[in-house]
Structures are given as C-alpha cells and as structure tokens.
Amino acid sequence: MQTKFYVVGIGPGAADQLTPKARAALQEAQVIAGYGTYLKLIKPLFPDKEYLQTGMTGEVQRCQQALAQAQAGKTVAMVSSGDAGIYGMAGLVLQLAEGLPVEVVPVPGITAASSGAALLGAPLMHDFAVISLSDRLTPWEKIEKRLLAAAEADFCVVLYNPRSHGRPELLGRARQLLGRYKAPKTPVGVVKNIGRDGEQAIVTTLAELDETQVDMFSTVFVGNSQTYIQQTVAGPKIITPRGYLSAEQPEQPEAGR
C-alpha cells in the first residue's frame, strides 16, 4: 500500500506563521517526526498525535526510522523549521525513499530569510544569495568561494548557520571575505529566535557587527551596495531599494538597474 510522507516546513516557530497547508498535513498525519525543539513547538497544536523524536545527528538513520513508520502503513509528517526544502530534511527523505512505496510530499514553509527580512524591514528587495556557514557537510573552501562570488557580484547575502559553538570563528572569516568587496558601512541585520521567545532584530553595519551577539538561532543579512538604514517610528530598518523611486529621484540612478 502506498502511504504519504509529508515533509513539512513549520515556519520560524510561531503558530501564526504555520501555513494552513502545513497545518492540514500535520492534522492528517498519524505520526509526527522531527527534532525535539520543533516538536515542542508543534505539540500544543496537535496534542493527540504519535510523536517520533529525533536527535540532532544521525539524520540518515532518523529519516529511515520515520520512513519505516510510513512503510508500516502510517501517514507520517516530518517537520523542519522554516522550509523543509531549505537546509531541511526534504532532500534526504526523497533520496532515501527511492524505490519505496511511499509518496513523499514536501510542504513549503516560511524560511528564515523571509521571516527575518520582514523583521528587519525590506533587505532582500533585490537579488540575494543564501549561504550556510556550516562546514559540517560542505568543505569550507567551497563556502569561501561562494561568499566571495556573491560579494563580488554585489548580491545581498543571507547567512544561515552563522555561528556554532564548535566553530565560532567562521562568521568572522565570512565577514572578512565579504568585506573584500562590500564597504564597511554596508548594513547588516541579525535576527534571533524569529517567532520564538527571545525574538530580536539588530540593525548594524559590516564594520560594527558584534559577532558575539550571533548564535545558531540567528540569521544574518548583509546588504548590497545600495542598501541603507532608515530610521522609522519602530526603530531602524534596512532597505534595499529596487529602484521604483529612481525615475523621480535621479540622484539614485543605480538603484533602478
């Protein structure tokens, strides 16, 4: 029998940032699988489900455990924070399900780049690159290459996994590499614990960024050459202009390209 295996992005954490489609998939599931942190966020919404808690390592084995539940005929939903297809489990589940009578259904969620950008203002109005600083599965040399290429091409950059306990120095190195092409005054935003207790948005610059404020529950945004900080009644916001105003403001011709 073919069973469904949903890979569900639950958004940053708050119940009101869980999409109705994700909610429906969780409702339909008999078993909800995922890391403890994420299950804690979901449990109050669906107290009567069967939960399969998985740890932070051994992803292959954990996915196989969840797939075994599906093969036993149960509808399974595996949750990831944000979007399950962005540094989440969707890819691995699809790979491991090859040849199995299990229909893998990815359900999108609001990724940290989106939810974090909203808290900072509008930093991603133009082309941007998303780069994870985790070198657990990607060689650091490749990460460096991507940082340099993105900076040289004047992309806005969103850094996921910006600072781990084990490798706290990587953010500083990333900042140096970006600084080869980006000016010290380039706006930088740090958003922490989006949609969770302790939610915080910090607006600073590449030169002034305090790396000790950044942890693994943070996402870091770095502007392009047009990005600026605007003071608003709600505090400083980061804006990357798309250029709509440039026809009326010829002094900003670059913004409209």
Ligand code: SAH
């Ligand atoms: N699938 C997730 C990303 C997982 S990688 C997504 O689409 O958002 C883990 C990284 O995501 C964290 O180190 C952090 O950079 C970012 N992140 C995920 N949830 C976050 C949150 N609630 N607040 C801030 N950053 C978050």
